[in-house]
Amino acid sequence: MRARRGEEQRARDDAADRALMARHVDGDPEAFSELFNRHRDRLWAVALRTTGDPEEAADALQDAAVSAFRAAASFRSEAAVGTWLYRIVVNACVDRVRRQAARPTVRYPDEQSAAWQRAVRDPSDMAENRELRIVLEDALATLPLDQRAAVVAVDIEGLSVDEAAQALGVPTGTVKSRCARGRAKLAVLLADLRNRPAVASVQEQTPGRSRDGGKQHDGGSGVGDSPEPMERGVR
Amino acid sequence: MTTAHEPRRGPDVHLSTEDLSALAEGEQPTAEGASEHLLDCAACRAEVDAIAQLLAAFETLEAPQLPQEVAIRIDAALAREAAARASSPSADGAIASASQGSASSGRRRWWLSRRVGVGLASLAALAGGLALAVNLISSNASSNGAASSSGSAALRPDAASSGPRRAQGLVESPNTVAPTAPLAVWVKQTLGTTRPDLEINSPCLANPAFSGDQALRVVTGTFEGVPATLVIYPNGGDATTVRAVVYSQSCAASNYEVLAQGIVAK
Numbered sequence: 001m002r003a004r005r006g007e008e009q010r011a012r013d014d015a016a017d018r019a020l021m022a023r024h025v026d027g028d029p030e031a032f033s034e035l036f037n038r039h040r041d042r043l044w045a046v047a048l049r050t051t052g053d054p055e056e057a058a059d060a061l062q063d064a065a066v067s068a069f070r071a072a073a074s075f076r077s078e079a080a081v082g083t084w085l086y087r088i089v090v091n092a093c094v095d096r097v098r099r100q101a102a103r104p105t106v107r108y109p110d111e112q113s114a115a116w117q118r119a120v121r122d123p124s125d126m127a128e129n130r131e132l133r134i135v136l137e138d139a140l141a142t143l144p145l146d147q148r149a150a151v152v153a154v155d156i157e158g159l160s161v162d163e164a165a166q167a168l169g170v171p172t173g174t175v176k177s178r179c180a181r182g183r184a185k186l187a188v189l190l191a192d193l194r195n196r197p198a199v200a201s202v203q204e205q206t207p208g209r210s211r212d213g214g215k216q217h218d219g220g221s222g223v224g225d226s227p228e229p230m231e232r233g234v235r
Numbered sequence: 236m237t238t239a240h241e242p243r244r245g246p247d248v249h250l251s252t253e254d255l256s257a258l259a260e261g262e263q264p265t266a267e268g269a270s271e272h273l274l275d276c277a278a279c280r281a282e283v284d285a286i287a288q289l290l291a292a293f294e295t296l297e298a299p300q301l302p303q304e305v306a307i308r309i310d311a312a313l314a315r316e317a318a319a320r321a322s323s324p325s326a327d328g329a330i331a332s333a334s335q336g337s338a339s340s341g342r343r344r345w346w347l348s349r350r351v352g353v354g355l356a357s358l359a360a361l362a363g364g365l366a367l368a369v370n371l372i373s374s375n376a377s378s379n380g381a382a383s384s385s386g387s388a389a390l391r392p393d394a395a396s397s398g399p400r401r402a403q404g405l406v407e408s409p410n411t412v413a414p415t416a417p418l419a420v421w422v423k424q425t426l427g428t429t430r431p432d433l434e435i436n437s438p439c440l441a442n443p444a445f446s447g448d449q450a451l452r453v454v455t456g457t458f459e460g461v462p463a464t465l466v467i468y469p470n471g472g473d474a475t476t477v478r479a480v481v482y483s484q485s486c487a488a489s490n491y492e493v494l495a496q497g498i499v500a501k
Contacts, residue, residue, distance in 0.1 A: 027320075027321075029317035029318075029320075029321060029460075030317075032313060032316075032317070033310065033313045033314070033317070036309070036313065040301055040306070040309065041298055041300070041301050042298065044298075044299065044301040044305065045298040045299055048299055054302075058302070058304075058305045058308065061305065061309060062305075062308055062309050062312050065309050065312060065313055066312055066313070066316055069313060069316045069317075070316070132292060132295065133295065133296055136292055136293070136296065137296075155290060155293045156293055156296060176253060176256075177252075177253055179256060180251075180252040180253040180255065180256035180257075181252050183252075183256050183259070183286050183289055183290070184252045184255065184256070184282070184286065186289050187282065187285035187286045187288070187289045188285070190285065190288060190289050190292060191285045191288070
């Protein structure tokens with residue numbers, strides 16, 4: 001990830017996107033689908049990681065596709081089409097996550113659920129990376145929404161800070177500080193994971209540590225023994 | 236691991252989170268004396284290392300694959316949008332927006348009412364694939380636990396007249412459709428042709444039933460520009476009318492959305 005495409009390639013891609021937008025606005029019934037399909041894999045990744053929940057992500061992506069279809073006529077060319085779509089997807093995700101947070105029972109993805117693992121697993125993945133990935137995805141889901149969206153945009157999707165500012169609708173300084181705060185929290189979680197064997201033996205002697213409830217201290221090597229994320233339920 | 240303090244200048248104060256991030260990325264920190272502080276402070280060095288490791292770990296993430304089921308949903312949603320847009324300037328605009336929810340407030344309600352059933356159904360569909368769609372329609376799919384059975388409530392024609400989780404366009408008591416409406420035209424066309432009483436011509440529907448009544452006809456075709464399946468049921472004891480439901484034509488369970496339905500005079 002985080003691969004930044006060459007400037008020329010990006011310019012060519014955006015020109016093609018704009019041509020499709022123009023055809024769509026002119027009434028071509030196929031053009032918008034074609035446009036959206038060019039971006040949908042990436043937008044799915046954004047939605048999945050921003051919502052932290054495959055169901056919400058699917059709904060948000062569909063919401064966003066329909067919103068973008070309808071809003072295309074008012075698209076102005078200050079940003080790339082891809083960035084505009086990104087922003088619509090993030091807004092749809094934020095809408096959904098906030099609505100979900102307003103409900104009494106906030107459901108986070110269970111990192112052991114089949115749906116979540118299927119959503120984040122790469123079939124060709126090697127086992128050690130898979131555990132790291134699932135822990136990372138799960139840790140991401142514990143970040144406050146604004147920090148998560150910034151980390152996803154800059155660190156995972158590889159947007160520049162300027163692009164991320166456009167996509168998220170905030171100043172560049174805000175993107176930087178949200179990324180920095182999000183990274184600091186994730187770094188702690190990741191360091192805990194890497195140190196887990198040592199940490200685990202300490203935990204047995206000091207069961208009082210809040211996040212070591214002992215639920216997953218079975219010493220297994222599968223994904224099930226990933227650490228309970230911190231701040232679960234805190235937004 | 237300690238958490239760095241808020242940004243302050245000077246070598247004795249820990250680095251700001253932003254400077255820790257900047258250093259981890261190999262960029263210039265903003266605070267004066269930050270680099271000097273880093274040489275002296277093991278805690279800040281550990282944080283910079285941890286963030287650098289995190290950034291390296293992000294590199295190993297790959298884009299998750301868009302599930303086929305989600306792709307189908309989006310294609311269908313965009314096809315409906317395109318069809319609604321194509322028909323909206325014409326006299327059929329009202330019909331199109333009523334049955335396809337193109338008014339934003341209607342759409343919002345539709346989403347709210349629909350998400351529980353279809354959100355869960357989409358997961359179930361991820362797991363069960365096409366088999367689920369067939370099961371749902373043949374109304375014996377309650378063995379998949381709470382999640383998929385609430386999905387089936389939204390999707391099964393049998394359950395269409397009860398409960399709040401209805402697919403788009405369903406109404407409590409379907410009104411009699413004007414004879415010129417696209418739905419009525421299609422029904423007349425279908426009933427007008429001499430064919431066996433029950434002809435199932437759909438890759439998805441196995442044994443559709445509505446309130447216990449077996450379908451009279453199942454045909455596929457195009458409804459307002461969208462590939463669709465028309466299912467005609469008896470209307471209770473009324474021999475002069477039929478109950479007709481048009482489903483969007485896709486075998487994914489979550490795409491079994493009702494495009495139109497109503498009572499049609501034979």
